[in-house]
Amino acid sequence: MNADEGLVALGFTEVEARVYCELLKGAPATGYRLAQALGKAPPSIYQALASLEHKGAVLVEEEEPRAFRPVPPDEVLTALQRGFELRRREAADALRKLHAPVQDDRxxxxxxxxxxxxxxxxxxxxxxxxxxxxxxxxxxxxxxxxxxxxxxxxxxxxxxxxxxxxxxxxxxxxxxxxxxxxxxxxxxxxxxxxxxxxxxxxxxxxxxxxxxxxxxxxxxxxxxxxxxxxxxxxxxxxxxxxxxxxxxxxxxxxxxxxxxxxxxxxxxxxxxxxxxx
Missing domain, CATH: 3.30.870.10 (Endonuclease Chain A)
Structure with missing residues (x-):
């Protein structure tokens, strides 16, 4: 499994994974440069960057043109783990409310x-x-x-x-x-x-x-x-x-x-x- 596939398995989209990995190779970078490097249309790159920012995976320099920097992988993975644990607990609580164990002797x-x-x-x-x-x-x-x-x-x-x-x-x-x-x-x-x-x-x-x-x-x-x-x-x-x-x-x-x-x-x-x- 390569880095892109690992991130997709953790919930990133394919474009988000490629953008994040490209930023790890060389940052800061603008959305335009990332689009050229990855051969993707700029709108899809900016959409991925907005999602990555929401996930806490990139930092944005609020100057023109805006540049993006990756959050270190260990921080990203820790945040993903915490988010997963929170969602797991919420799902477990919801599922327990639905589950009524019945002894059936089978x-x-x-x-x-x-x-x-x-x-x-x-x-x-x-x-x-x-x-x-x-x-x-x-x-x-x-x-x-x-x-x-x-x-x-x-x-x-x-x-x-x-x-x-x-x-x-x-x-x-x-x-x-x-x-x-x-x-x-x-x-x-x-x-x-x-x-x-x-x-x-x-x-x-x-x-x-x-x-x-x-x-x-x-x-x-x-x-x-x-x-x-x-x-x-x-x-x-x-x-x-x-x-x-x-x-x-x-x-x-x-x-x-x-x-x-x-x-x-x-x-x-x-x-x-x-x-x-």
Missing amino acids: IYHLKSVAQVMERARAMIAGAAERLLFDLFPPPFEHLAPALTDASARNVAVAGLVYDETPKAPFDCVRSADADFVRERWPGAQLTLVADAREFLVALLTPDGTGVRQAIWSDSVYLACLQHSGLSAEVRLNAPQSARARLSRSFSLIGSSPPGLRQLVGLPASPSKRGVLS
């Missing part, structure tokens, strides 16, 4: 790694009490920061890993069969269960850059089953000294996560013991 297929990772991060960010995971190295590397943030806000986090046990503020249990599984499993596994309310299961390509199969569902029944099975796997592979603590924190009945309380019709807040009675 299973949805995800097709791209970006979609899988964004769904995973959204699940982690939305978790209120408990997160369980089963992550091969590539997806773990992507999701570790989000899991760390969840742990920092007092969400209980634990799961299986398949490399050397990383230093993390949450429970990472290395699978006893890690070497065999990594050698024989047909891809990089990603399993995530949030609050026993929703789950994501994905088989990525071995390097984590493609999706072989991925599903997500907010069925609390299926999420409870996933939570139960994964919590048992975590406890089975954990050191004996950690199993009782992990059982209290993550077993489906013992920890009574939000999805189980919803499934059996208990109030949204857990009892003082945090278990089903």
